[in-house]
Amino acid sequence: MPQRIAIIDDERSVRSGLCNLLQSEGYTTEAFDSAEVFLSHPTILGEVALIVADVRLRGMTGIEMLDKLHLIASPCPPVIFISGHADDNLQRYAIGQGAVAFLRKPINVEVLLAHIQHALAP
Numbered sequence: 724m725p726q727r728i729a730i731i732d733d734e735r736s737v738r739s740g741l742c743n744l745l746q747s748e749g750y751t752t753e754a755f756d757s758a759e760v761f762l763s764h765p766t767i768l769g770e771v772a773l774i775v776a777d778v779r780l781r782g783m784t785g786i787e788m789l790d791k792l793h794l795i796a797s798p799c800p801p802v803i804f805i806s807g808h809a810d811d812n813l814q815r816y817a818i819g820q821g822a823v824a825f826l827r828k829p830i831n832v833e834v835l836l837a838h839i840q841h842a843l844a845p
Contacts, residue, residue, distance in 0.1 A: 728774070733756050759783055773800055777805055778805070778808070778817065789820055805830055
């Protein structure tokens with residue numbers, strides 16, 4: 724069974740592009756337009772192997788979502804953050820909070836895939 728990756732981004736084009744890319748690499752994907760929609764899904768935390776999320780989302784931020792995940796999910800799925808508006812302090816904070824990677828948009832596809840493969844390695 725392919726590993727399921729959740730994509731959380733409020734930009735439809737980013738969600739679509741990441742879903743298409745990851746599906747072409749053999750992953751299954753589930754896309755969400757906000758952290759709130761993702762967290763309210765009744766079974767998603769038991770189904771996803773990894774989360775790729777934008778840091779700046781409408782409503783709850785990606786960082787706030789990660790903090791909440793640490794409270795409600797044990798273990799917390801690995802999270803890769805993407806952002807077009809990041810600074811070094813935010814990047815350090817996200818990694819310090821447990822994110823496995825923090826990538827700036829436009830995303831280098833090879834780097835993203837390498838982080839995913841590493842995070843999902845047995």
